[in-house]
Amino acid sequence: MPFLxxxxxxxxxxxxxxxxxKAVLYLNPGLLAEDEIxxxxxxxxxxxxxxxPVDPGNVREMQQALLLTRNERGSVWVERGAPRSSSSVDKVQRPQAPVVSTTPLRTRLARTAGAVATGMLRRLRSPEQGRALMAVPYLGFGNARRIWLKGRLLDEYGFREQTVADSGWANLVALYQRLESDEVADARVLATFQGRTVEARTDRGGYFSFDIALDVDLPGGxxxxxxxxxxxxxxxxEPxxxxxxxxxxxxxxxxxIISDIDDTVLWTNVTNKLNMALMLARTNHHTRKPFKGVAGFYRALRDGVxxxxxxxMFYVSSSPWHLYGPLLDFLKLQDIPLGPLLLRELSVRQVLKINEHGNHKLEQIERILGFYPDLQFVLIGDSGEQDPEIYTEVLRRHPGAVRMIYIRNVNPDPSRIxxxxxxxxxxxxxGVQLVLSPDSVFAASHAAAEGLIAVDRLGAVRLDKREDDTAAPAKAGL
Known part of the structure; x- marks a missing residue:
């Protein structure tokens, strides 16, 4: 049986x-001598x-420590100290008898956080009014006669802004809270645009979407x-x-431009699920870095020759919608051109799985192509998983829609090559080119030769790469 x-x-x-x-012990450092252990x-x-160290009187630290026991089966015994008091240190040091918990980790974390975060509790409404909710609309897209948008309705309290000073523990808790956010199902949503109102309902995951045909031409912007x-x-x-x-x-x-994110824009080591999980847990959008030169290359593609x-710009990724906010903030902070992000609907147990990875990306790319039948696209991905195969299939299905394919080479395995x-x-x-690129400068040079970007932008891409080298000389990536 496990004990904290x-x-x-x-x-x-x-x-x-x-x-x-027969026990499993999670111990504070220094609690036992090495010979006792x-x-x-x-x-x-x-x-x-x-x-x-975890202070038994600090509920936030207790909340973070509980994450260590998430893979344990059955009940977990938790030593709980009295809440911290400014007038007494004894209360922190005097433990209560261990208490067995049979509730899921998700519930325990929520209850523990709620006990100390009185400010959050004050934000919650009375039972008659229900929970304090937040709507999370995602950036949508459209053409002159049709628009598409998606969003989610969630419980508000589990979200907070992350900062560059956040510790690894704080990043881990924030990630877990996003992945385990409480969705609101079967809620009515009204979307009003150009004087017309359309109704939808949230599904079991709290998601809603609208695909609206327009009566009046919509200009760009x-x-x-x-x-x-x-x-x-x-x-x-008020509603x-x-x-x-x-x-x-x-x-x-x-x-x-349709781009992947994982291992194309942002280094995640998606081919190694454990390393990817550790990276997500240790960092946030303030501390993660893009591949060198990506920002300059994408700005050049946006501006064109x-x-x-x-x-x-469009971004299609197998990351879950739970990470939409951090990914969007990452793009903003790195001055990478913004565009709609089309992510996956995943439960917390599926986050590190890649089942139907290709199907998701292919479906979303076809959704984009369906809106712009007269526009060609540059497809950008990496060799780590199935981007080359997916983009080749897009070309088979829509031969006139693909202008160029750039693949960042992140997998040196000979069989993959x-x-x-x-x-x-x-x-x-x-007649289309699939270019295997070692880095953004190589891809930008090729794009300039093909008339996709201005030649005089190559210097900016090289400078962007050098600045990335200076800012993060030890960062993995190409």
């Missing part, structure tokens, strides 16, 4: 109650010493759609409202 033990008194109490030879392990005890949730009143009694944005490509656009084309060579031959036979 934070004080010596708590350990002595447990040692007198149970057979530690060695003796426990000789008896068969599974001992895990936490990396940082950003447009606002008003969202109202009539059955979800705010504390003042919850939000504004969604719709991107319509400018008339000057000569082509569009003429410098003012305003070519539209052989497979890419075969795809390069197949794509070349259609």
């Amino acid at each position: 033990v934070l004080t010596r008194a708590g350990y002595d109490d447990i040692a007198g109650r149970v057979d530690l030879g 060695a003796q426990l392990r000789e008896r068969g005890t599974a001992v895990h010493v936490m990396a940082t 950003m447009h606002a759609v008003e969202l109202v949730f009539p059955d979800n009143a705010q504390p003042g009694g 919850l409202r939000a504004a969604a944005s719709i991107m319509v490509p400018a008339a000057t656009a000569r082509f569009g 003429g410098g003012t084309e305003n070519n539209p 052989d497979a890419l060579d075969r795809l390069i031959e197949e794509v070349s036979a259609t």
Whole structure:
């Protein structure tokens, strides 16, 4: 049976109650001497010493420590200290008797956080009014006669802004809270645009979407759609409202860009699920870095050979919608051109799986192509997973829609290189190029030669790469 033990008194109490030879112990550092830990392990005890001390009177630290036990089966015994008091240190040091918990980790985390975060509790509405909710509209897109947008209705309290100073623990908790956010199902949503109102309902995951045909031509640029949730009143009694944005490509656009994110824009090591999880847990959008030169290359593609084309950007990724906010903030902070993000609907258990990875991306790319039948696209991805195969399939289905394919080479395995060579031959036979690129400067040089970007922008891409080298000399990436 697993135990979270934070004080010596708590350990002595447990040692007198149970057979530690059959126990799993999560211990504060320095709680036991090395010889005591060695003796426990000789008896068969599974001992895990936490990396940082946890104050039993600090509920936030307790909340973070509980994440360590998430993979344990059955009940977890938790030593709980009294809440921290400014007038007494004894209360922190005096443990209560261990209490067994049979509730899921998600519920325990929420209850623990709620006990200390009184400010959050004050934001929650009374039972008659329901929970304090937040609408999360995602950036949508459209053409002159049709728009598409998606969003989600969630419980508000589980979200907070992250900062550059956040620790690894804080990043891990924030990631977990996003992945385990409480959705609101079967809620009515009204979308009003150009004087017309359309109704939808949230699904079991809290998602809603609109695909609206228009009666009047819509010019290029950003447009606002008003969202109202009539059955979800705010504390003042007014219904919850939000504004969604719709991107319509400018008339000057000569082509569009569809880019992957993982291991194309942002280094995530997606081919190694454990390393990817550790990266997501340790960092946030303030501390993650793009591949070197990506920002300069994408700005050059957006501006085009003429410098003012305003070519539209789209991002298609297998990351879950839960990470939409951090990914959008990442693009903004790195000055990477913004565009609609089309992510996946995933549960927390599916986040690190790649089932139907290709199907998702292919479906979303076809959704984009369906809106812009007269626009060619530059497709950008990486060799880590299935981007080359997906983009080749897009070319097979829509031979006139693909202008160029750039693949960042992140997988040096010879068998993978052989497979890419075969795809390069197949794509070349259609008159389109699949370019295997070692870095953004190489891709930008090729794009300039092909008339996709202005030649005089190459210097900016090289400078962008050098600045990335200076800012993060030890950062993995190409």
